[in-house]
Amino acid sequence: MPALRFLAGPTAFNVIREQGLHSNAFTQLLAASGGPKWLGIAGLDKYLFAEFFKDRQTPLYTFGASSGAWRLACLAQQAPLKAYARLEDYYIDQRYETVPTPQEVSEQVKGIVRGILGETGGREIVNHAYIHSHLIACRAKHINCFSHRLPLATGLAIAAATNLFSRKTLGWHFERVVFSQQLASSPFQQLKDSPSQQAQLTETNMDAVMLATGSIPLVLAPVSQIDGVAAGQYYDGGITDYHFDLPLSHATGLTLYPHFYPHMSPGWFDKSLTWRRAHANYHNALVLAPTAEFVASLPFGKIPDREDFKQLDTAQRIKYWRTSVDLSERLAEEFAEVFAKGNLMERLEHF
Numbered sequence: 013m014p015a016l017r018f019l020a021g022p023t024a025f026n027v028i029r030e031q032g033l034h035s036n037a038f039t040q041l042l043a044a045s046g047g048p049k050w051l052g053i054a055g056l057d058k059y060l061f062a063e064f065f066k067d068r069q070t071p072l073y074t075f076g077a078s079s080g081a082w083r084l085a086c087l088a089q090q091a092p093l094k095a096y097a098r099l100e101d102y103y104i105d106q107r108y109e110t111v112p113t114p115q116e117v118s119e120q121v122k123g124i125v126r127g128i129l130g131e132t133g134g135r136e137i138v139n140h141a142y143i144h145s146h147l148i149a150c151r152a153k154h155i156n157c158f159s160h161r162l163p164l165a166t167g168l169a170i171a172a173a174t175n176l177f178s179r180k181t182l183g184w185h186f187e188r189v190v191f192s193q194q195l196a197s198s199p200f201q202q203l204k205d206s207p208s209q210q211a212q213l214t215e216t217n218m219d220a221v222m223l224a225t226g227s228i229p230l231v232l233a234p235v236s237q238i239d240g241v242a243a244g245q246y247y248d249g250g251i252t253d254y255h256f257d258l259p260l261s262h263a264t265g266l267t268l269y270p271h272f273y274p275h276m277s278p279g280w281f282d283k284s285l286t287w288r289r290a291h292a293n294y295h296n297a298l299v300l301a302p303t304a305e306f307v308a309s310l311p312f313g314k315i316p317d318r319e320d321f322k323q324l325d326t327a328q329r330i331k332y333w334r335t336s337v338d339l340s341e342r343l344a345e346e347f348a349e350v351f352a353k354g355n356l357m358e359r360l361e362h363f
Contacts (some may be wrong), residue, residue: 015306016056016346017274018356019363021295024266028298033356035065038072038298039265040199041087045078045250045280047228049272051333052307052315054100055340056270056300057083059347061092069142073198075256077148077249079103081225082128088137088145095128102127104333107326114159114233118223121232125222134218144193146200147213148249149224150186152234157245159234168229175281179257179288182279183207188252189241191221199263205292206252211241225249231318251280257290267297272315274301274363299363302343310336 020028027037043050050057065072065087076084082103086095102124108117129137137145155167167185174181183206190200191213201210213221217239224235224246234245255276260267276290277283307315311332320329350356 013305014303014346014359015342017299017301017303017361018350018359019274019299019301019361021297021363023296024298025360025362027266027296028360029357032354033351035068036070037266038268039070040260040263040267041072041074041084042256042267042269042271042297043074043076043080043083044255044271044276045080045226045248046254046272047079047318048103048316048320048333050079050083051100051104051336051340052272052302052310053270053300053340053343054096054337055345056343056347057086058093058096059344060268060270061087061096063348064351071142071144071197073144073146073200075146075148075200075258076225077253077256078226078228081147081249082124082222084145085128085133085137085147085222088140088143089130089133090136095130095133098127098130099124100337104330104337106321108321109326114231117231118227118233121226122219122223125219125226128222129218134215137218138193138213138215144195144198145213146190146192146198147221147225148253149189149191149221149227149235149238149246150249150251151189151209151241152245152247153185153187156185156229159245161230164229172281175279176285179278179282180206182252182281186247186251188249189246191217191240197262199260200258202262203258205257205259209241211238214240248280254278254280254282255290257292259292263293263296265296267293268300269297270300272302274299294363297363300343300347306342310339 074084086092089095171185188208191211220238228248257278278290282288316333
């Protein structure tokens with residue numbers, strides 16, 4: 013049974029039918045938040061980063077939140093596979109033998125960030141010649157500015173309640189902050205679907221931005237100081253952009269989206285709202301997602317998630333996550349085979 017699905021919006025479907033599959037057709041690359049779910053598609057990431065985009069010279073605008081931002085930070089380094097291997101090692105090797113405080117989790121995540129970037133990663137990312145990174149964090153508003161558990165939990169509950177009626181209310185509670193090289197040509201430079209701020213991504217603030225984009229409320233402590241933006245409480249970019257629902261008026265090419273699901277929940281508070289799915293801009297997207305059969309073949313019949321920290325002991329979790337990464341190489345092999353044979357139309361589905 014196939015392990016990988018190829019799902020194309022109508023514009024992307026027509027472009028691929030006429031021109032075939034080639035890397036220069038894509039000008040945007042997305043990577044979603046979702047905790048450790050990315051481990052189930054890690055092999056696909058590595059093939060795309062090291063092979064599919066290997067000879068690229070034209071701009072590729074990447075947009076990522078939380079662990080998705082960390083994945084894309086590997087792509088924008090000079091040795092993406094080495095960076096990705098560091099991400100795997102540091103991320104999988106997290107150890108919490110007792111229930112940790114948010115501050116304790118943040119300390120471990122700081123180690124993950126330092127591991128991903130190494131000594132030169134921040135400089136390489138901001139100076140990359142053609143990969144233009146966009147990392148998302150969320151600045152808390154009103155009661156969500158309090159980092160103590162009770163007021164923050166209350167603020168999150170209020171945000172979830174108002175979001176139930178309209179996603180537009182999310183802007184009352186959190187502001188999206190996009191850190192990038194601030195290029196006028198970027199399709200992510202003029203986001204108007206939700207209150208947004210554009211900020212310069214620099215070598216100096218890279219560590220803080222990388223920590224902030226993965227700082228899940230109540231799980232990690234907020235990041236309060238990031239060079240280049242006002243002081244505040246900065247949290248996980250997935251709050252506003254969990255799987256993305258972005259109207260990109262300046263997108264010139266197709267969007268490639270290696271994802272762990274064949275569907276998208278726009279924001280963090282939409283995860284349980286099965287009737288709310290992302291639609292904006294997916295007309296020109298090619299979504300790569302594992303099949304249900306592939307997911308069923310993984311240990312426990314699912315891709316890794318944050319509940320594994322609670323349900324498994326450390327040794328079991330690490331083994332499970334390593335096995336999932338190994339098995340995800342099958343996704344890369346299928347993509348490589350389709351790419352080499354040029355027979356994508358035999359597999360392409362309408363999204």
